[in-house]
Amino acid sequence: MIGDDKEGIRLLEGAYALETPDDNLAYYRDFARHYDQSFAATLGYIYPSAIVRCLAGLDLPKGRVLDIGCGTGLVAAHLKEARADLVIDGVDISPEMLSMARDKNLYNALYEADLTADLSGLPDDYAAIISAGTFTHGHLGPEPIAALVGHCCYGARAVIGVNAQHHAQRGFDPFMEGLVDTGVITPPAYEEVLIYQGTDTEHANDKALIMGFTVI
Helix, strand or coil, X not given: CCCCHHHHHHHHHHHHCCCCHHHHHHHHHHHHHHHHHHXXXXXXXXXXXXXXXXXXXXXXXXXXXXXXXXXXXHHHHHHHHHCCCCCEEEEECCHHHHHHHHCCCCCCEEEECCCCCCCCCCCCCEXXXXXXXXXXXXXXXXXXXXXXXXXEEEEEEEEEEEEXXXXXXXXXXXXXXXXXXXXXXXXXXEXXXXXXXXXXXXXXXXXXXXXXXXXX
């Protein structure tokens, strides 16, 4: 393990305590430069690789992938290794996190946007959407998913990770059932995965539910 896991826990718990988009902007302004090492590396953050594994084997329509809440580009790095053929865009609320991602040269385009607000600046033909770590405490509930699938083409595949506790607390099940009932998506399939590996902290057993579905 690299670095001090106490620092990683401090950063994680600070992120979980956020309440508003402005809170997120302020927090990630300082968090961005520490994210990859002080958080992801020290806590054994395996969540992005689990998400990518679920998308990498799928047949996708022709087009780009949108990395939702892309942060510093951890998901894109794994996705490029698994599927070098894919063209990836990213969207995040934090300009500082986007700056870190931009330096890695993984993305075709990066968009700065509050995912709870107007998303009209995003393209509307994505072949897939993917996300790790954005649908969690202090961040997004299920509501932005409705707008995000509106930026997908017919048959687009979605692989969206949701913190398991957050999934229950914020009512993801009834929200997703509503999208199914209105003919927007197919019924999601779920896979439970660990978020961290190789850490003995209080968050060692934290889990996420990966929701996989098709836009129709």
